[in-house]
Amino acid sequence: DTEVTQTPKHLVMGMTNKKSLKCEQHMGHRAMYWYKQKAKKPPELMFVYSYEKLSINESVPSRFSPECPNSSLLNLHLHALQPEDSALYLCASSLGGAGEAFFGQGTRLTVV
């Protein structure tokens, strides 16, 4: 299984809502990532978990809260988002640091 699975594929939420994005991989990868991608832009790193511990937080606003319940799962909890947070949120995993990252198909988030 070389897939990273993300749910949901699409999400529309109001600025007062709380929602969560989910990501799952069963490749035994120890690093998992959240990226944000705006239209016609490259993926922008948000968070990295290594061995289930938060390794990198790229100064992401606290309205985004990551969680890694176990080595296969990664969540991104969303609360009080702004319309400018609308984007494609990509999860990825890799065996280690400098190696191929496998991306999920993304969650297209719209904040209204």
Place this chain on the structure above:
Amino acid sequence: GENVEQHPSTLSVQEGDSAVIKCTYSDSASNYFPWYKQELGKRPQLIIDIRSNVGEKKDQRIAVTLNKTAKHFSLHITETQPEDSAVYFCAANTGGFKTIFGAGTRLFVKA
């Protein structure tokens, strides 16, 4: 921190022609350089990568070259096909978990 510049932003070629995309990086500690292809509405997927101990790597119609002295690396696609149309991202990594992406090149292959 690392900065990756990518050119051109858009590239249009005739089917069968070659396409070249160029990137430069700023951090001499970078030692891993992946290239990702992202088709419209799809996830980025690795197409080729190169490490700093190698100057060139080839996989069928795709090749990547690396000049560590000049901090340049390039993607070469030969005999382009319409299905090569996509956005291509170069990236650089210093060995940790942080991969910095270039701005992307939108490649159009005209049939």
